[in-house]
Amino acid sequence: MANFILLPATQTQTNEDTNPKVKNFLTTVLEPAVKSESLKLSARMPAKQEKKISVKVLDSIQEDGAKLVQLSDDELADFRFSYPGFRIIKEKFYKKAIIYHEAIEKKAKKSQVNNKLQITVTDKAGNPLKDIYIVAFTDFANRLGDSGTTTAKGKVTLALKGKRIQRMYVYPEHSYWGYYRASFTAAASLHIALTSIDINYKDVLRYFYPTASWPSIPASIRVGIIDTGVGPHKDLVVSGGMNCVKDEDPKDFKDNGEGHGTHVAGIIGASGGVHGVAAGVEIFSYRVFPVGKSASNFYIMKAINQAILDKCDLINMSLGEEGEDEGIISYIKQAYNAGVLCFCANGNDDRGKVNFPASYSLSVAVSAMGRKKTFPASVVETSSIKAPYGKDKANFIADFSNIGPETDVTAPGVGIISTFPDDRYAIMDGTSMACPAATGMAARLLSAAPEILAMPRTQARADEMLKYLSVRIRSLGFKPTFEGKGMLLSE
Numbered sequence: 127m128a129n130f131i132l133l134p135a136t137q138t139q140t141n142e143d144t145n146p147k148v149k150n151f152l153t154t155v156l157e158p159a160v161k162s163e164s165l166k167l168s169a170r171m172p173a174k175q176e177k178k179i180s181v182k183v184l185d186s187i188q189e190d191g192a193k194l195v196q197l198s199d200d201e202l203a204d205f206r207f208s209y210p211g212f213r214i215i216k217e218k219f220y221k222k223a224i225i226y227h228e229a230i231e232k233k234a235k236k237s238q239v240n241n242k243l244q245i246t247v248t249d250k251a252g253n254p255l256k257d258i259y260i261v262a263f264t265d266f267a268n269r270l271g272d273s274g275t276t277t278a279k280g281k282v283t284l285a286l287k288g289k290r291i292q293r294m295y296v297y298p299e300h301s302y303w304g305y306y307r308a309s310f311t312a313a314a315s316l317h318i319a320l321t322s323i324d325i326n327y328k329d330v331l332r333y334f335y336p337t338a339s340w341p342s343i344p345a346s347i348r349v350g351i352i353d354t355g356v357g358p359h360k361d362l363v364v365s366g367g368m369n370c371v372k373d374e375d376p377k378d379f380k381d382n383g384e385g386h387g388t389h390v391a392g393i394i395g396a397s398g399g400v401h402g403v404a405a406g407v408e409i410f411s412y413r414v415f416p417v418g419k420s421a422s423n424f425y426i427m428k429a430i431n432q433a434i435l436d437k438c439d440l441i442n443m444s445l446g447e448e449g450e451d452e453g454i455i456s457y458i459k460q461a462y463n464a465g466v467l468c469f470c471a472n473g474n475d476d477r478g479k480v481n482f483p484a485s486y487s488l489s490v491a492v493s494a495m496g497r498k499k500t501f502p503a504s505v506v507e508t509s510s511i512k513a514p515y516g517k518d519k520a521n522f523i524a525d526f527s528n529i530g531p532e533t534d535v536t537a538p539g540v541g542i543i544s545t546f547p548d549d550r551y552a553i554m555d556g557t558s559m560a561c562p563a564a565t566g567m568a569a570r571l572l573s574a575a576p577e578i579l580a581m582p583r584t585q586a587r588a589d590e591m592l593k594y595l596s597v598r599i600r601s602l603g604f605k606p607t608f609e610g611k612g613m614l615l616s617e
Contacts, residue, residue, distance in 0.1 A: 129184065129217035130202070131424050131453050132156070132193045138431065138460050139191040148211040149190060156193050159183040164196075169204040179205050185372045187428045192453065194372070194424045215453045219420035220445045222354070222386050223471035223481070224556040225526055228261050228295050231269035234287035241286045244315045247276050247296065249322060254280025258320075259297045262312075266292045289313075295506055296320070300385065300552035303541075304506035321502055323543060323551050325400050330500040330538040331393065331563055334613065335403050342397065342406030343573035349394055349404070349565060350433035350441040352426060353387030355380050355413035359545045361398035362391055366436060367411035370428040379411040384418075385546045387411065389554050390444050392545030394566040400543060400551065403566030404573075410436050414445075423451050430457040434464045439572070439579065439591075441466060442565040443489075444558035446473045446481030454483050462488045465587030469565040471557035473528040480530040484557075487532075490568075490592075493608060494527040494539025494560035501541035507555060510540050517603030527557055529607050535599060536609040537563035567614040571598050 134148055159165050164182040182196040194217065197205060206214060247258045258280070261273035264287050271291075274282040289311050296305035302320040332338070348365070356364050357380050367379035381388045397405035412429035414421040426443070433441050441461060458468050470489040473481030484491035498520040501507040512525035523529065524540050539560030546552035568591075572579060575594050581587040601612035 127196050127198050130195055130197055131215040131217060131427070132195055133213040133215065133453060133456060135211050135213060138456050139188055151209060152191070152193065153189050156183050156195070157186060157189045160186045167205070167208070169208045177204065179208065181205070185424060187431050191431065192424070192427060213452060215423070215451070218423045218447065218451055220423065220426060220447045221420050222415065223444045223446050223473050223558040223561065224386055224554055225474055227259055227297050229269070230261060230263070230271045230273050233272055233285070234264070234270065238287045239285045241289050241312070242314070243284045243286055243312050245282050245284065246315070246317045247280045248317070248319050249302070250319050254278070255298065255302070255320060256280060257299065260284070260294070262286060262294045263292050264288050264290065297506065300546040300550045303502055303553055305504060306506045306509050307504060321505070323553060325543060325551055327543060328500065329541050329543050330497045331403070331542050333497055333500050334538055334615070335563070335567065337401035337403055337405070340401070340405070340570070343404055343570050344406065346576070346579060347404070347440070347569045347573055348408040348410055348436065348438040349569055350410045350412055350429070350436065350438035351387060351391050351394070352412045352414055352429040352433070352441060352443050352445070353390055354382045354384045354415040355387045356391040356409060356411035357381055357388055357547065359388055359392070359547060360549050361396040361400060361545050362388070362409065364411050365408040367413070368429070368432045369413045370425040370432070371413060371416050372425070374416070379413045381547045382413060382415060382417045383547065384415070385552060386444070386558065387413070388547050389544045389552060390442060390558060390562045393542060393559060393562040394442065394569070396545050400545065403563060404569035407566070407569050410438055421445060423453050427453050427457045430454075430461055430468070434461055434466060437583070438466055440565050440569055441468045442562050443468060443483060444471045444561045446471055446484055448479070448481060450482050450486065455486055458483060458486060458488050462588045463585045465581065465583035465585070465591070467568070467588055467591055469561050469568065471561040472533060474526040474556050475528050476526055478528045480528050480532040485532045490564070491532050491534045491610065492557060492561045492564045493529055493533050493536045493610070494524040494557045495521060495536045495602070495609070496524050496538070496540025497521050505541070507541040510555060514604060514608065521602055523604055523608045524555070526555070531607055533607060533610040535564050535611060536560065536602065536604070536613055537567070539563065564614055568595055570616070571595060571614065
């Protein structure tokens with residue numbers, strides 16, 4: 127059995143032009159089955175070969191909209207011919223566009239291990255730090271080494287082949303900067319003291335956007351954040367949203383605990399301890415990531431649909447995957463036709479091709495850039511510096527950022543300080559961070575164009591929003607495949 131999405135042939139919901147049989151099938155046959163057992167539908171076959179198709183309806187986007195159903199591969203063709211008028215799209219899953227922790231792929235054989243390295247991690251005052259992930263590579267090209275997480279005493283022991291370490295990464299989840307060191311010989315023990323996050327530190331986001339000195343924008347702009355959920359955090363006010371994950375409470379749209387969506391939201395609209403680019407916007411949270419899992423294209427479609435219903439002006443999607451997706455394309459197109467712009471992260475595959483949905487022409491695709499000396503020495507972010515450099519040689523496109531002709535703009539995405547659940551702060555890297563920087567700046571700029579925001583919610587409104595933003599983009603001196611047209615700036 128596999129999961130598929132059923133969409134009307136030309137729309138995301140039925141309308142007056144829809145085949146009445148399709149509308150009837152969605153609303154009177156499939157919709158009541160959302161919370162029931164599998165249906166047995168008749169297949170169109172010669173009378174002597176009568177057959178039933180087993181269909182289980184798992185979820186729905188409005189009663190006359192897309193349905194997530196379960197069908198066997200063997201019965202898919204029978205369903206397609208028996209119930210024409212639908213697009214049948216396979217369920218697909220999307221990852222967050224954040225830089226994940228480096229990980230080993232293999233350990234040395236026990237007979238080859240000749241170095242037990244004990245590492246102690248503390249803060250600058252010497253207090254031990256627990257749950258800090260550390261990975262050390264003795265052969266980075268082949269991802270050979272060892273990794274572990276510190277105990278309550280701040281200690282972890284790694285079993286390594288040799289004392290020469292090519293790369294070491296130290297990853298705290300929140301509250302501290304990470305640590306990076308390359309090409310060194312380790313003794314039997316090593317002490318690492320991590321630097322606490324200073325929320326007044328000028329990271330690359332605040333270098334280009336002096337957010338602490340900017341006034342709040344009028345609260346007439348709504349930004350939908352399709353992610354892991356948002357908050358709770360004292361610097362964030364969430365105006366509404368929906369949990370779009372199947373079998374979860376639709377009203378529980380706070381962060382699922384991973385922190386990604388809260389970090390994204392802080393970049394856009396935090397106010398208090400840290401300041402987002404567009405403090406004062408109305409934030410709407412749409413959770414699409416189950417805990418520890420990827421996001422279904424159906425959940426993302428459901429989130430876009432709800433953002434349109436909630437009259438969001440901009441949508442932020444810091445997620446992606448390879449290949450196009452007909453279902454998500456349909457809903458991004460619907461958003462554009464409703465006067466809503468979707469900003470999407472390019473992805474983080476080490477200068478690979480731009481991921482979908484950023485690669486779709488009606489999305490605004492965002493790459494990630496960084497700037498030297500906007501993060502402390504010896505932190506993980508130093509490993510992201512890579513040519514080419516901009517007109518200002520301190521600026522660079524992050525080594526992890528995907529690039530390509532689909533890129534529309536670039537934005538700060540290396541070493542970004544933002545909010546983390548339960549009133550904490552964290553450093554994150556990725557086009558996941560660059561995307562909300564661009565979304566937030568778009569919101570700030572559009573707040574000065576009330577005549578555009580007041581337009582009827584049609585394609586013409588989205589067109590005018592893009593035109594207005596386009597003249598406020600400045601090139602940083604990279605090729606278009608790296609930066610698109612450049613960076614959104616206030617001057």
